[in-house]
Each structure stands twice: as C-alpha cells, then as structure tokens.
Amino acid sequence: MQPSPDAEAAATLEQAIEKAKEVAADIRQAADDLAVANTVLGTQLAEDVRTGEVAQALEHGESVEKTLTKSAEVLNQVNASLDSVSATAAKS
Template structure:
C-alpha cells in the first residue's frame, strides 16, 4: 500500500488498521485451530466411550463440549467477517 501520498495522520491510521487486521487474522487462526482440536476431541470421546457410559454428567459434558465447539466456530466466522470488513476499509483508506 502506498502511503507516500497520505498525510501523517492518515498514514498512522492505515498502519494501525494494518496491525489490527494482522492481529484479527492471528486470533481467527487460533480460534479455528481450537475449534478443530475440540472437534477431534469430541469425536474421539463420542466414539471411544460406550453408549452406556454416555449418560448423566458424561452426556452433559459431551453436549456442553459440542456447544462450546459451535460457539468457537461462530466466533471464528465473526472474526472472518471483521477481517473482510477491515480489509475493505484498508483498501478505501489507501485510495484516499
């Protein structure tokens, strides 16, 4: 991105936005990795535990773990959307 035509305030704003985008990308990647890891753990537990063991607190824990996995996936989707929006803002800022 060419910043030599921008005033110092705009250049600083663009740099701050670029840092924010980089941080959002890193967080999104970590969240996606956590969701993938949790999905693997859930699958292993559900497949390895016999049905007669998946009752009561164990069943509740498996269900709650699945809900956490879904919540993490939703958070990753929100971060992806924010990342896209920030990229668009960055493009617009570069044009001005």
C-alpha cells in the same frame, strides 16, 4: 520527516487487522481441535458411560465447538470488512 496521522492510523489499522486474522485462525484451530476431541470421546466411550455428567460434558463440548466456529466465521467477516475499509483508505 514523521508519518502523517493518516499514515499512522492506516498502519495501526493494518496491524489490528493482521492480529485479528491470527486470532480468527487460533479460534478456528481450537474449534477443530475440540471437534476431534469430541469425536474421539463420542466414539471411544461406551454407550453406558455416556450418561449423566459425562453426557452433559460431551454436549457442552459440542456446543462450545459450534460457538467457536461461529465466532471465527463472524471474525472473518469483520476482518474482510476491515480489509475493504483499509484498502479504500489506502487509495485516498
């Protein structure tokens, strides 16, 4: 007997949720790694070197880090919503 279309849809949704959680974790890890790199560069580069393009690159790295962190937070909220919908659908 083949699974019902609802069961197949639920399984597909569960797989998508799990993949989205993995992606959120990857994004969070990338943000953390970038934060470490930015911190090291910010503390190890002499003040007189942190000018011009180097300063812009450091600022851009910090901006990218914040964007990644925010994106991971939003993705976590989406995943929580999807989990809720999936749990409700499974009860039906």
